[in-house]
Amino acid sequence: xxxxxxxxxYGLLPEPLIFERGAPGRTxxxxxxxxxxxxxxxxxxxxGLRRDDGLAGLPEVSELDVVRHFTRLSQWNxxxxxxxxPLGSCTMKYNPIVNEAIVRSxxxxxxxxxxxxxxxxxxxxxxxRLAGFLRAVSGLPGISLQPAAGAHGELTGLKMVRxxxxxxxxxxxxxxxxxxxxxxxxxxxxxxxxxxTEMPANDAGILEVETVRAHLGxxxxxxxxxxxxxxxxxxRNIQAIAEAVREAGxxxxxxxxxxxxLLGVAKPGxxxxxxxxxxxxxxxxxxxxxxxxxxxxxxxxxxxxxxxxTPRLVRDASGLRWSEDFPKTIGRVRSFHGNVGxxxxxxxxxxxxxxxxxxxxxxxxxxxxNYIRAKLADVLPLAFQTPSLHECVFTDRxxxxxxxxxxxxxxxxxxxxxxxxxxxxxxxxxxxxxxxPTETESKQTLDEFIAAVRAIVxxxxxxxxxxxxxxxxxxxxxxDETRAARRPVLRWKPPTADPG
Amino acid sequence: MQIPETLRYSEEHEWVLVEDGVATIxxxxxxxxxxxxxxFVELPAIGAEIAKSxxxxxxxxxxxxxxxxxxxxxxxxxxxxxxxxxxxxxxxxPYGAGWMVKVALADPGDxxxxxxxxxxxxxLAREQA
Numbered sequence: 273x274x275x276x277x278x279x280x281x282y283g284l285l286p287e288p289l290i291f292e293r294g295a296p297g298r299t300x301x302x303x304x305x306x307x308x309x310x311x312x313x314x315x316x317x318x319x320g321l322r323r324d325d326g327l328a329g330l331p332e333v334s335e336l337d338v339v340r341h342f343t344r345l346s347q348w349n350x351x352x353x354x355x356x357x358p359l360g361s362c363t364m365k366y367n368p369i370v371n372e373a374i375v376r377s378x379x380x381x382x383x384x385x386x387x388x389x390x391x392x393x394x395x396x397x398x399x400x401r402l403a404g405f406l407r408a409v410s411g412l413p414g415i416s417l418q419p420a421a422g423a424h425g426e427l428t429g430l431k432m433v434r435x436x437x438x439x440x441x442x443x444x445x446x447x448x449x450x451x452x453x454x455x456x457x458x459x460x461x462x463x464x465x466x467x468x469t470e471m472p473a474n475d476a477g478i479l480e481v482e483t484v485r486a487h488l489g490x491x492x493x494x495x496x497x498x499x500x501x502x503x504x505x506x507x508r509n510i511q512a513i514a515e516a517v518r519e520a521g522x523x524x525x526x527x528x529x530x531x532x533x534l535l536g537v538a539k540p541g542x543x544x545x546x547x548x549x550x551x552x553x554x555x556x557x558x559x560x561x562x563x564x565x566x567x568x569x570x571x572x573x574x575x576x577x578x579x580x581x582t583p584r585l586v587r588d589a590s591g592l593r594w595s596e597d598f599p600k601t602i603g604r605v606r607s608f609h610g611n612v613g614x615x616x617x618x619x620x621x622x623x624x625x626x627x628x629x630x631x632x633x634x635x636x637x638x639x640x641x642n643y644i645r646a647k648l649a650d651v652l653p654l655a656f657q658t659p660s661l662h663e664c665v666f667t668d669r670x671x672x673x674x675x676x677x678x679x680x681x682x683x684x685x686x687x688x689x690x691x692x693x694x695x696x697x698x699x700x701x702x703x704x705x706x707x708x709p710t711e712t713e714s715k716q717t718l719d720e721f722i723a724a725v726r727a728i729v730x731x732x733x734x735x736x737x738x739x740x741x742x743x744x745x746x747x748x749x750x751x752d753e754t755r756a757a758r759r760p761v762l763r764w765k766p767p768t769a770d771p772g
Numbered sequence: 773m774q775i776p777e778t779l780r781y782s783e784e785h786e787w788v789l790v791e792d793g794v795a796t797i798x799x800x801x802x803x804x805x806x807x808x809x810x811x812f813v814e815l816p817a818i819g820a821e822i823a824k825s826x827x828x829x830x831x832x833x834x835x836x837x838x839x840x841x842x843x844x845x846x847x848x849x850x851x852x853x854x855x856x857x858x859x860x861x862x863x864x865x866p867y868g869a870g871w872m873v874k875v876a877l878a879d880p881g882d883x884x885x886x887x888x889x890x891x892x893x894x895x896l897a898r899e900q901a
Contacts, residue, residue, distance in 0.1 A: 757834060
C-alpha cells in the first residue's frame, strides 16, 4: 500500500499487509532447544507434512510488528464501541462491560467442563436460572442452552420437529417459509433435509392466513415464521396462522432473531409457537459480529420437550446435575454445555435489567426505530406503510434519477462517522435500506444520524458524484466489489519482479 | 430496457426461446438490472430433470444471491459453461451470449402459459406501480 501524501488524520496510521512487514529471519519468539529438549519438532513430523521451503511466503515479523499491525487495522474500523451501528436484522446493541467483568471471574472463567456436577453447582445454577428467564420471556416450557449460534438453534429446533413427526410414523418433507422470514431459515430447513416452499406476503408486507392455508398439506412438517418479520412488521395474523398450521398437523417454528421487539410485551408461546431460537448475541447483548461466539438457545412447547438435546439439567435432593435419561432426545448438538461464557453474559444482562427493564428495552427499541422512520420518511420512501416495530425499511426509489443508489448512500454514511445500515435486504424490497437502531442509542445520536442521512439525500440530488464515489474520509476508499467477487485474489504471493 | 418480441417470459423474470422442442432459458434485461453486477452463476447438470417452478440455478450478484426458477419442465441438454468464467455476460448480453441453459421440453404446453413480450411489459408496469 502506498503511503498517502500530506498530513495524516490523527489516530489513523497507514499499514501494509502483514506479508509486507518484517524481514527474513525476524521472529516474535524463540524456543531454546536446551530448555525444550527432545528432537526438533520438524524431525518428528511425517514427511508429507513437512515443508521443504522453510518459511517462504510466511510473514517473518516481531511481536511488536504484529501488535502494531492489528492495532492499526482495528483503528480503521467502525464498531458499536465507536459509533451507531444500525445494521437492520442484526440488533447491534451495546455490550455492557459489566458482563465482561462477570464472565472473567475465576468461578466461571477457570471452570473446566469435565468437573463433577457437585463442584460446579454455581455455574449450573446460573444456567438453570437463565433457562428460567428464557422460559418466562418465550412462554415455552422446554429450554436447551447448547446451540452455539442462531442458525444452529434453528437446525436443533428443526431436528426436534423431524424427530416429533418421525415418532408419529412420517417425518414429512416440506417446510413453509414466508419471503419475509429471517434469511437463514431456508438454509437450516434444507440442511435438515426438508424442501422449502416460499410464501409471499400481501401488499402491506404481512403474511395472510389464506396464503398459508393454500400451501399447507399432509407433507408439511413445519412452518417457520419470523415475528416481527424482517421488514420489522408484526405478523398480526400469527394466531390464525398458528391454528391453521396446527390443524394441518404441522408445527410452528418462530424465529427469535427479532425478540428485541417482543421482550416483556408478547410471548411467542402465546402466539402458538412450538419452537423458538434465541439469539443471545442479538437480544441479550452478548458480543457478535466478530466479537462472538454466538449462542442460540432453543425453547420448545410441551409437544417437543421429549426431544430436547441431552444432557439436560435436572434438580434432585443433592442439587443440579446433568442427565442423559431422556430416551427420545435428538442427542447432543454441541460439545459440553454450549458457549457458556455467552450464557453468563446474557444472565448478567437479564439480571441487570430485571423484568421491567426488559419491557423498557422493547419499548425503547421500538420507539427509536419509529423515531428514525418518522424523521426520514419525507426524504426516503418507506417500503411499507404498515407500522414498524424495532426496525424500519426504506427504499432508494426516489433517488433513481440521481444515479446514486442504496449502496452509495451506505458508503457515504461512513464519511459521516456512522456504520452503514443493512442494504439490499430483505430481498422483497428493491434497493432496501434497513435500519435497526436498538434501544441503546440516545436521542442525540439518533438526531445526528438522521441529520447525516438527510444531508446525504440532499447531496445525492445536488452533487451525486460526491455520493457515488464515497467514502472519502475512510482510510481505504471505494472498493471494486464486483472485481473482488469476479476475480478474487485469495493468496498473497511474493512480488515476482526480483528474480534473485 | 429491452423486451424482445420473439421470446416468452415468466413472472420470475426469465425468458424462454423455443426451437425444435428445446427451450433456451435466461434472465431478462430487467432482472439483470435489478440484480446488479453478476459475479457467480450456478447451473444444473446436463441430463438433470427439471420441474416447472423448481430451482433451475442460482445467480449471485454484489447485492444478493437469487434462485432462478424453471419456467418450463424438461431435461437439461446444454448449459452455458462460459458463464463460469464470465458471469458478467449475463449483464452485458442477457438475451444472447448470457443465456443459461437449454431444456428439452417435457410438455410443450408449458410455453403457452408464459407471457408474451407485451404481457411481460404490462406485468413489469404493474409490479413497479
